[in-house]
Amino acid sequence: MPRFHVCLHLSSGTELALPPGAARHVQVLRLQPGGAITLFDGAGGEWDATITRMGRSDVQVRVGAHHAVEREAPRAVHLAVGLMAAERMDWLVEKATELGAASLTPVLMARSSLRLSGERAARKRAHWQAVAIAACEQSGRNRLLDVREQLTFQEYLPQAAASAEARWVLSLAAGTAPVRERATALATADGVALLSGPEGGLSPDEDAAARAAGFAPVTLGERVLRAETAPLAALAAVLLG
Incomplete structure (x- = not known):
């Protein structure tokens, strides 16, 4: 129907x-x-x-x-993703909605290929919210993915650090714990803030700052995934694994 x-x-x-x-x-x-x-x-x-x-x-x-039908995930996952090429952001918003993310915050990072400000940023946010609404209609979700206001990396970190949620950053560093391993250790109701970079990933300074702000590094394995694929793979591991 x-x-x-x-x-x-x-x-x-x-x-x-x-x-x-x-x-x-x-x-x-x-x-x-x-x-x-x-x-x-x-x-x-x-x-x-x-x-x-x-x-x-x-x-x-x-x-x-x-x-009174609910089709939400057992825990809230709040994605924060480095701004990337517009068509990749559209695809990411659509699939994150289908998989069950609670929110998505676009973050302006050092390596972001898409840079928005002012009225253009507001229009893009409205566009991405419309993409999320269409994905909810198709997938059966009754609650909308919250596409939040764009933040700079420096604005995002203290905001995330002030929450009581687990905080993870996707990393390729040696010795990093797999996403599934950390997800298994979470209580069912625990929320997660998941930070992922744009094309080219986080810069070394951003990676160090995220860790200093309490973000635990997590990995999806040794292969390098595209910027729009990596957060979705992590989201699926947390919510569907």
């Missing part, structure tokens, strides 16, 4: 107009009055809904029963 995210308060028995994005999607799918869809607002659970009217640019629905 088609699923749509709506940034509206939902309650059983009400009628409402779908937001423009969801309405366009319904029209593209050529759904008709009487058709059944599923709605979710990101606050948990999902609602049955029935299309009651199809206008030229608007779609009206009647909200039905609420289902």
Whole structure:
């Protein structure tokens, strides 16, 4: 059944107009009055809904029963990734949403190939949040990946160090513990902040600063993975392993 995210308060028995994005999607799918869809607002659970009217640019629905369905991971993983080429960031956001990451913070690092500021950074954040919404609709998640405001590396470290979560940084250094090994040692409910670099990885100074801030180095093995692949592989090891 088609699923749509709506940034509206939902309650059983009400009628409402779908937001423009969801309405366009319904029209593209050529759904008709009487058709059944599923709605979710990101606050948990999902609602049955029935299309009651199809206008030229608007779609009206009647909200039905609420289902307290949760499909979230057993622990929260908060990704922090070095800004990288735009198409790689899009792919990373989509797959991180599908795998179950709780949040994603874009971090401007020394080797970042993509550099954003001001209005351009705000537009990119909105774009990535839209990518996450589409991935939630497709994958069955009822809670959105939180695409957070871009930070510089120097801004991110103290913010992460102030939390009570486990903190890991992906590293190729000799003697580094495998991700799976550290994940096995975590209690089920423990959250993790996972830091990963852009193309070319963290600089030596950034790696040293992350460790000094309490980030334990973790590895995925001896092969060098692409910047968009490495955090997803680590995420899968933590949440699906």
